[in-house]
Amino acid sequence: MTGTSGLIWLACVIAMSLLLRPIGRRVPIAQIQHACTGMSLGGAFGYSIAIATIYLMWWLYFVKELIFFQWFVQGVIGLGIAGYLFRLAGQHFGTDSSRKMFRQMPVTAALGIIIIIGYAIMSIFADWLAPYGQAEIFAKVNVLPGGNPDLGGDPAHLLGTDQIGRDLLSRLIYGGQNTVGIAFITTCLAFLIGTFFGFLAAALGGWFDQALSRIVDMLMSIPQLIFALLLMTIASAWAGSEKWLLTIYMVLIIAVLDATRVFRLSRAVGMNIVVMDFFEAAKLRGENMSYLIFKEILPNAFAPLLAEFGLRFCFVFLTIASLSFLGVGIQPPLADWGTMVKDLAQFINFAVFSPLTAALPLMAAGAIALLTVAVNFVVDWMLHRASGLRE
Amino acid sequence: MTNTKPLLKIRDLQIDGISDETRSRIINKVSLDLYPGEVLGLIGESGAGKSTLGLAGMGFTRDGCEIVGGSIEFDGIDLVNSPLEKRRRLLGSRIAYVAQSAAASFNPSHKIMYQHTEAPVFHRKFSRIDAETDAINLYRRLRLPQPEMIGFRYPHQLSGGQLQRAMTAMAMSCRPDLIIFDEPTTALDVTTQIEVLSAIRDIVEQFSTAAIYITHDLAVVAQMADRIKVLLRGDEVEENTTRSMLKSPRESYTKSLWAVRSFERKQKPPAKTGATPVISLKNVTAAYAKNDPVVRDVSFDIHAGRTVAVVGESGSGKSTTARCITGLLPPLTGSISFDGTALPPDYRQRSNEQLRQMQMIYQMADTALNPRKKIGEIIGRPVEFYLGLTGREKRQRVEELLAQIELEPTEFIDRYPAEISGGQKQRIGIARALAAEPKFIICDEVTSALDQLVAEGILRLLTDLQDKMQLSFMLITHDLSTVRAIADEVVVMKDGIVVESGPKNDMFTPPHHAYTDLLLSSVPNMDPDWLDNLLASRGADNIGDAAIEKMNKN
Numbered sequence: 009m010t011g012t013s014g015l016i017w018l019a020c021v022i023a024m025s026l027l028l029r030p031i032g033r034r035v036p037i038a039q040i041q042h043a044c045t046g047m048s049l050g051g052a053f054g055y056s057i058a059i060a061t062i063y064l065m066w067w068l069y070f071v072k073e074l075i076f077f078q079w080f081v082q083g084v085i086g087l088g089i090a091g092y093l094f095r096l097a098g099q100h101f102g103t104d105s106s107r108k109m110f111r112q113m114p115v116t117a118a119l120g121i122i123i124i125i126g127y128a129i130m131s132i133f134a135d136w137l138a139p140y141g142q143a144e145i146f147a148k149v150n151v152l153p154g155g156n157p158d159l160g161g162d163p164a165h166l167l168g169t170d171q172i173g174r175d176l177l178s179r180l181i182y183g184g185q186n187t188v189g190i191a192f193i194t195t196c197l198a199f200l201i202g203t204f205f206g207f208l209a210a211a212l213g214g215w216f217d218q219a220l221s222r223i224v225d226m227l228m229s230i231p232q233l234i235f236a237l238l239l240m241t242i243a244s245a246w247a248g249s250e251k252w253l254l255t256i257y258m259v260l261i262i263a264v265l266d267a268t269r270v271f272r273l274s275r276a277v278g279m280n281i282v283v284m285d286f287f288e289a290a291k292l293r294g295e296n297m298s299y300l301i302f303k304e305i306l307p308n309a310f311a312p313l314l315a316e317f318g319l320r321f322c323f324v325f326l327t328i329a330s331l332s333f334l335g336v337g338i339q340p341p342l343a344d345w346g347t348m349v350k351d352l353a354q355f356i357n358f359a360v361f362s363p364l365t366a367a368l369p370l371m372a373a374g375a376i377a378l379l380t381v382a383v384n385f386v387v388d389w390m391l392h393r394a395s396g397l398r399e
Numbered sequence: 400m401t402n403t404k405p406l407l408k409i410r411d412l413q414i415d416g417i418s419d420e421t422r423s424r425i426i427n428k429v430s431l432d433l434y435p436g437e438v439l440g441l442i443g444e445s446g447a448g449k450s451t452l453g454l455a456g457m458g459f460t461r462d463g464c465e466i467v468g469g470s471i472e473f474d475g476i477d478l479v480n481s482p483l484e485k486r487r488r489l490l491g492s493r494i495a496y497v498a499q500s501a502a503a504s505f506n507p508s509h510k511i512m513y514q515h516t517e518a519p520v521f522h523r524k525f526s527r528i529d530a531e532t533d534a535i536n537l538y539r540r541l542r543l544p545q546p547e548m549i550g551f552r553y554p555h556q557l558s559g560g561q562l563q564r565a566m567t568a569m570a571m572s573c574r575p576d577l578i579i580f581d582e583p584t585t586a587l588d589v590t591t592q593i594e595v596l597s598a599i600r601d602i603v604e605q606f607s608t609a610a611i612y613i614t615h616d617l618a619v620v621a622q623m624a625d626r627i628k629v630l631l632r633g634d635e636v637e638e639n640t641t642r643s644m645l646k647s648p649r650e651s652y653t654k655s656l657w658a659v660r661s662f663e664r665k666q667k668p669p670a671k672t673g674a675t676p677v678i679s680l681k682n683v684t685a686a687y688a689k690n691d692p693v694v695r696d697v698s699f700d701i702h703a704g705r706t707v708a709v710v711g712e713s714g715s716g717k718s719t720t721a722r723c724i725t726g727l728l729p730p731l732t733g734s735i736s737f738d739g740t741a742l743p744p745d746y747r748q749r750s751n752e753q754l755r756q757m758q759m760i761y762q763m764a765d766t767a768l769n770p771r772k773k774i775g776e777i778i779g780r781p782v783e784f785y786l787g788l789t790g791r792e793k794r795q796r797v798e799e800l801l802a803q804i805e806l807e808p809t810e811f812i813d814r815y816p817a818e819i820s821g822g823q824k825q826r827i828g829i830a831r832a833l834a835a836e837p838k839f840i841i842c843d844e845v846t847s848a849l850d851q852l853v854a855e856g857i858l859r860l861l862t863d864l865q866d867k868m869q870l871s872f873m874l875i876t877h878d879l880s881t882v883r884a885i886a887d888e889v890v891v892m893k894d895g896i897v898v899e900s901g902p903k904n905d906m907f908t909p910p911h912h913a914y915t916d917l918l919l920s921s922v923p924n925m926d927p928d929w930l931d932n933l934l935a936s937r938g939a940d941n942i943g944d945a946a947i948e949k950m951n952k953n
Contacts, residue, residue, distance in 0.1 A: 285767035289831070292725055292746055293784055294754045307771035 091119030120385030202270025210278025318387035440624030495570035512550030560591035618923035670702035683733035758832035764824035822853035
């Protein structure tokens, strides 16, 4: 779209926002009349933009080159319906408490859960689901996605192939296994380390807390990605030619760096619990430290920690993708979304001439984005539940 | 008064509370009339719907509440159906609200004066300058110290009683026709309470403002209200003028409320001279920060089967003394001995046997029970920990304990603390202490968070248990009626020092130490003339903070 047509669009939107209210007041439906009477000009402008956007999306949906947009719209609508049905199913089956949980669940959370389950299935059954192997190389390189031979696609490679002829759909599926699996393990490790020391610091207090907290402050004061990059460079020297060893180092490094954030949270949550009378009662009973941490603090800190787990998982996941993008993360030939974005990144330059080509790196990026959004939907819901429970 | 039009007219009001998919009726067809210049007292236990009804008087309901029927009319204006904008013009200017906790209701980051003048300026009643002059005038009438200066302080620089009076001044800022007081003195000490009460009553009379006064304390409402309405679980029990209500309550529920205050156990004979006390404090001095002792040179004994009440207002060192005994705060000097043998100062150095003998019951049952554990686990843990019982034996013992605290074992053993009422939680706290089979129990304000009827039940339970098991209690409280009910000996503390101690009966008969006298005289009576008589005999300067200041000077 050129500059002039953009201006015409803007003019149309402004004209519409001026006309919206007087027209709305003459519509013979009471609710619309009522809404239009109380509407400000800014509100009318917002509605006009929304109408224009919907029109634009309608138009884009039928552009042949933008098959991805079509998929995107279908995906959003499909997932929305799936989420709704999933929630509906949950409301009618299961125990009383699970049914109640589903009744109070927003659709976004149901959607998030469905997406996460989908990712989990995809990662676990990657070997069966992927049409080809992750390192398998085909003769056709740079096949465009869409599977439409008229537009440079190939029905055998639904999402196309990369520069050296690897099937992108297969790599996307295997990439999920690698990226999501490693991120999950790393987050669990970070939580084990972080919560244990966090609760210990909260329960013991004094110099132990001070020493630990200052060390954590020190680690947190260095920008995380740069620090991780530095450590990974050192680790790659240690690992030498053993590529799998580097992955383990990466897991450990990210786990320790992220454990600092978990430490902060669990220490803060723990501090609020150790001042409670029931904790004092347990202390005065003569209970040992492990009982205090695991039986008194942990059950009460579970809700905020679970929410943090979801969020932390996203960050770990993005860090791994970033490290892979920078070339020190998961090593080829293992597929991983970060590396895929990096490898295909230059195609983004072709967006003006061929939107389909530009979509190549965006698929992996979209996979990352979708999971992040889904996890956040679920986390929001859990946080809401946790805050409601505390009252 | 009946020939004038009522200022506030509520008819058949029904309010529902919606929580967790279930609807419950909070207010069930309650009607009330409030005439100009009249004070109506609303009383009832917690959950009776007092606050909900009070707020409904402003046409407001809390989140999760909904008016489903009836009408609310303020000076001819329908508060249920009129638009928000119209109601907003009334709130603050013609109807004002004074909340229970002034400390939590003031914005901590603005000065008092700024918050005071907000409403009059917003409603265009006064200019900012006029509102400030008026505020100083109101502060003077409410007998706040340094009325010219006090408005320019931040809320945290004022005491609780001063804040509550500043809040009343703020409610008065637009000269409203109606003020709703929601338990304005519940969170205050007795000595401070009386000062706030007399200030509120004065100012309401001076401006002949109508008021709804919500409280659960009968003696307080007797001083404040012209008429009293009793509520029970959303239903109106009865309504009458204060005097006839106090003299001849009609309904049995009202009578039971009135009777609570008469529970009193006979004082036990003093322990034999030479008997070894269960707990003995000798010259205990303790501090949180060095060189600033909170408790100084405290000594007293607690004998087997006796209840010693430690009395004093907040900050007097009662709870600190208890922390010394439990070993959470090792004293700087002095010693604490149990059955004649000295205890290690730090609880970590005490043996499990020593820890077992001494248990504690807390003020806030909500925070004293782990919300993620079932009742059976909460009580079962000390049984398992100290007595080594597991499996069926443990469960049997837990059931015995539940029966002992008068709760049905099978019904409660698998519930979580959130699923039982406040009084039941407090009973679980008692059962947890009993589970260790101790000799000595510290009761830290165990009844102050409870309604009077429930509190009385707890006190009766404690005394029964004491008689059965020869327990010794240390009863920390600021409520002298609790002391009168169950104590054998009394220790009065002020600023970390024991000012007077001795048997209960001596304590309640003169001559007293000046501070004990102030404490005793500050406890409201059911007599509606009590406050007038007290003010007449002592004068407005000799009550509350002012009296304590004088005492400190001498």
